[in-house]
Amino acid sequence: MASLGGFVEFFQKGKLNSKKTFRPKKKFEPGTLKYSLHKQAQASLNSGINLRNVVALPPGEDLNDWIAVHVVDFFNRINLIYGTVCEYCTATSCPTMSGGQKFEYLWADGVKYKKPTCLPAHQYIALLMDWVETQINDEHVFPVTVDVPFPKTFIPLCKKILTRLFRVFVHVYIHHFDRIVAIGAEAHVNTCYKHFYYFIIEFDLVPQKELEPLKDMTVQVCHDTSEVPSSANSDQKK
DSSP: OOOHHHHHHHHHSTTSOGGGOSSOOOOOOTTSHHHHHHHHHHHHHHTTOOHHHHTSOOTTOOHHHHHHHHHHHHHHHHHHHHHTTGGGOOTTTOSSOBSSSSOEEOBOOSSSOOSOBOOOHHHHHHHHHHHHHHHHTOTTTSOSSTTSOOOTTHHHHHHHHHHHHHHHHHHHHHHSHHHHHHTTOHHHHHHHHHHHHHHHHHTTOSOGGGGGGGHHHHHHHSTTSOOOOOOOOOSEEO
């Protein structure tokens, strides 16, 4: 998988200009531990190492730090991917945040939307990205220096973030993949998905039932993985 810089360059060249970037990407400050881990992760990706091995926690590193840098990187990448299809994702074309006919996602944030609410996909994803951005920019939640400890709620929060980001993959693959193919981004998106999938499986960060909509596709893209287990699911999730 290309570095984030290469990934950004691909999605912003030609027709994919900077206006398609859903929002500014979060960056790590040079000289911090997370910046070092971020560069270490990118170097591993660029070296061509098997993605299953890339996601493993490096010896001696803190799990929370490792998860934090990946959550931010995946947020940046998925933003860019959705940015390529967002003009085709309208209230008319996608009146609900769905992944085919069986899966519909309802939005709840405990603030404006206190109860799970059905929204058009573009609105759901905009709210999702705003919510994630708020979390990762909060230095009490995502500490940027080693003297600030991670909160006890950090891992559960990351699980929720990654679960919701996975739903963007679901919607893009099922409803907008023709656009991805049309712009020649299929290989880039597939590799990003594969990296994301191996990471969440390595650390058990997304419930198996959430993986169900892309189960068959995952088996094809991740050739060296066993079939995603089937499990009972609810048609409506928050």
